Amino acid sequence: MAGSQDTVAGPGASGGHATGTDRRERLRRFWKSDFVRSSPFWLIPFLLMGLAVYGGIIWNFLISLTDYEGFLQPPDYSNLDFEMYAQALADPAVFSTGRNTFVLLVAFTTITLILGIFLAILIDSDIRQKNTVQTIYLLPFALSFVVTAQFWLWMYNFQNGLVNTVLGLFGLGPYNWIGNPELVLGAIIFALIWQFSGYCMVVFLAGLQSIPNDQFEAAKVDGASIIKTYWRVIIPQLKSASVSAAVVLMIFALKIFTFLYAMFGTYRPPKGTDVLATLMVREAFNLQNWAYAAAIATILLAMGLAVVAPYLYYQYRARAL
Amino acid sequence: MTEDTSIGSDTVSRRRVLGASAGLAMVGLAGCGGGDTTTEEPEDTPGNGSGDTTEAEPTPNGTELEVLHAWTGGDGAAAVEKLTSMFKEEYPDLATNFRPIGGTGNVNLDSVVARRLANRDPPASWQAWPGQNITQYGGLLANITDVWEENGYTDSMNSRAVTESKLNDEFRSMPLGSHRMNNLFYNVHVFEDAGIDPDSVDSPSALLDAFETIASETDAVPMAHAMSGPWTTLQLVFQNFLGMHGYDAYMDYIDGDGDKALLVEALETTQEMLSNYINEDAATISFTEGNQKMMDGNAATIQQGNWAYGMYRAEDSGVEYETDWDWMEYPGTEEMYMIHIDAFTFARDTNTPVKQKMWAKFLGTKDAQVEFGNRKGTVPLRTDIDTSRLTPFLEMTADHLANYDQFPPTIAHGLAVSPEALSACKTAIGNNFSGPYDIEAAATGLMDAVSQ
Known part of the structure; x- marks a missing residue:
């Protein structure tokens, strides 16, 4: 991933005298960088994995902050608190x-x-x-x-x-x-x-x-x-x-x-x-x-x-x- | 090529990114800890899904009728195979999908159903103990009162089964068969060797005396018992309770109105049995292994639901009814039938409302109940069947079901108590009454369980 510097430097890092051609040039180089060109190979698994694992963890954590129980009501995410944790620690x-x-x-x-x-x-x-x-x-x-x-x-x-x-x-x-x-x-x-x-x-x-x-x-x-x-x-x-x-x-x-x-x-x-x-x-x-x-x-x-x-x-x- | 795409960015290495993202994750977690309430609702939040009900319309064959059950092996698999093939014969053009989900005591089936209900993807019908057990599904079950009334099942089913099939005054469940709970199966040869007359054993204390005789006169263990789960012991405690204190005290208990002193007495008797008269390897065996001990003559008796009969009846069991094994009502529970019910229940808001009712109607027919019962060892709940169609042992049990007046519902199998209470009962038994025995704590736990 030697070419990754393009992505990180970003437009913000370019001093005050950035011109239009300059910007286009950098965009073109970004587009051709290893980082972008290799993305089909790592980005898709990364997203799938991220969604399945970390998305699941975050969702689980959110559910734990609700009062969700039974089948009738979907979880209510508008009222989050740590009541369940308090209950668990006292159990x-x-x-x-x-x-x-x-x-x-x-x-x-x-x-x-x-x-x-x-x-x-x-x-x-x-x-x-x-x-x-x-x-x-x-x-x-x-x-x-x-x-x-x-x-x-x-x-x-x-x-x-x-x-x-x-x-x-x-x-x-x-x-x-x-x-x-x-x-x-x-x-x-x-x-x-x-x-x-x-x-x-x-x-x-x-x-x-x-x-x-x-x-x-x-x-x-x-x-x-x-x-x-x-x-x-x-x-x-x-x-x-x-x-x-x-x-x-x-x-x-x-x-x-x-x-x-x-x-x-x-x-x-x-x-x-x-x-x-x-x-x-x-x-x-x-x-x-x-x-x-x-x-x-x-x-x-x-x-x-x-x-x-x-x-x-x-x-x-x-x-x- | 300006200098600002600098070499400095080289230092933004993988390690930096790792470190930074770890830091960000920490900050994020801490932020969550701050209790932000700006979370978006997930898109698939249901609530509008149930709007498109095309209920009244008879469904053509588009959608399969999906039925979940837990009979995956042995006699249960054979019985359900017969049942489904009869249903398909009756309705040859109906698309169906019968799915077995294994596991003892319906545990896996129940969790699959729970997951599907929570995901708003209910199966059309599934096997469930009725009674208090289905209160957990309240609001999600279809009303099948019309099936009961049109087919006259309200009159032809056992009265207790009628009561237990209702939830909020409507029928939500269709019973297929009953297992009797207050059985004491015994090995005839061991009883003969010990010189015990089964008729003389008419109370739990007489049973303890018989155990003493068996222990001193024979090599067999007086009672086979399995303790790898708490349900068998829970069951035994309440057999003793029922045998010692009778029907009314039992019903008071399940209504949350019981007498703790009576419960303590039942626990004391049970403890005496468990401490002195059962097989020593109880903790590691299941009830089928315990049952085998009785069949082999290594144990004199076993207390079980009459599903135990399934093992005696198998062709290679090596035991004959009345010559090798026999049965008595659990001492003290004569003229009572502690009832367990296997039933199917039906989800509301499915695409197959008409097929569900065909299935419900079929389950209540005499043929379905008899054919299933003969294979599974369940007793049909119809009181108007010709009991001679059943095997001799089942015929006797069915006659009792038809003629008795007292049907105490089982606790260990969910008829009498809600899932929360049942779980609390199992915790009380598992934590305080599976050796070492703490009667006071177990009694308190059991009393608290039903008073919630």
């Missing part, structure tokens, strides 16, 4: 689902990252059947939530589930993974970690393989232990990989609705796993509280943005964006 259901969402987000992302980096280091250290092992770890990521949710539900079965059977070998349990509200969120998080740690591993592995062997050798010559080599030399270089993996993981954590719906077949998952997304769907599609649901959606979006914003800022600072 214990929003608080508890928000807390569950947050716990899920943080615990799932952190543990998956740590596990991913650990697996990547193991695989990177030239084990046998490296490619096979890598595929085995990555495979769960390729499975749909619909599949993984259903078989984790079977694995968590109290009587004949695999989890309790295996723990039973060590004399532990049995635990009521899904029925006990104190365990169920952990059980869900564990299932998600199982599904995504492979992906995380692949991201880190790519980062690890771009680090030249010299650094390992240099560290060795300097007498650094293996742990110290990784901790001081290697892991700091994986920063950008970990940031991008973290963002993808957080986005998956926010999409937990699919997993819960596939698992329980209802918009109302058991106590302890109710998240903002399920609450939003119930408010909108069971009860037609459209404005209230839109407010919850906006809160969820704000949570998502709060998570992603530091990453964007970091990338921007690192001149990667």
